[in-house]
Amino acid sequence: MRILKNFSFVILFISVLIIELLLGIVSELLALQILPFLILIFYISTKRFSNSFIFAFFFSGIYYDLFYTSNYFGTTSIKYIFIAIVINFIYNRVNESLFSEYLIFLLTVAIYKFEILLNTFNISDFTNIFLISAINYFLFKIISVTLKWDVFKKSI
Numbered sequence: 001m002r003i004l005k006n007f008s009f010v011i012l013f014i015s016v017l018i019i020e021l022l023l024g025i026v027s028e029l030l031a032l033q034i035l036p037f038l039i040l041i042f043y044i045s046t047k048r049f050s051n052s053f054i055f056a057f058f059f060s061g062i063y064y065d066l067f068y069t070s071n072y073f074g075t076t077s078i079k080y081i082f083i084a085i086v087i088n089f090i091y092n093r094v095n096e097s098l099f100s101e102y103l104i105f106l107l108t109v110a111i112y113k114f115e116i117l118l119n120t121f122n123i124s125d126f127t128n129i130f131l132i133s134a135i136n137y138f139l140f141k142i143i144s145v146t147l148k149w150d151v152f153k154k155s156i
Contacts, residue, residue: 002052009056016040017060021068033132038112039140041080042105045087047144057081083111102137109133 020037027033037060044053061077069076087108094100109132110117116125 006052006055009053010059013037013040013056013060014063017064032128032135034139035109035112035132035136036139038108039136039143041083041112042087042108042140043144043147045084045108046091046101046104049084049088053084054081057084079111083108086111102133105137105140106130106133109136 017037020035023034023036041057057080058074058077061080062074064076065071065073087104090104090107091101094104106129109129113129113132117129
């Protein structure tokens, strides 16, 4: 049963990664990006972190390296696992407020898109990171409120 659960997580993560790549192709003309895989990583890291997701992060990174980059095998897996562990560590140490959660999300986007910041160091890229983080944080809040919403507790 555990193997089936881990395999379903791997399939879910890879399918969300494929959706993000398709959205990236569509939004190639715009500087703004919707990053559902990053939102998934952030949600898992802050709300439901456990060791069972490590295999999903690992195999989705291997999938991304195998088909979409020229990186060494496992580089993206290390990035995904690093983001998950660092964000979980910081989130558990900081008090819960909207501003601190957004700053943690901004850090997550900066780590996720560090290639952009590493290659070119200019103001437009920083502005782009802030805009990407604001849009995706708004989507994260919508998703987290929707997943938290319990229909059976509401009275009709």
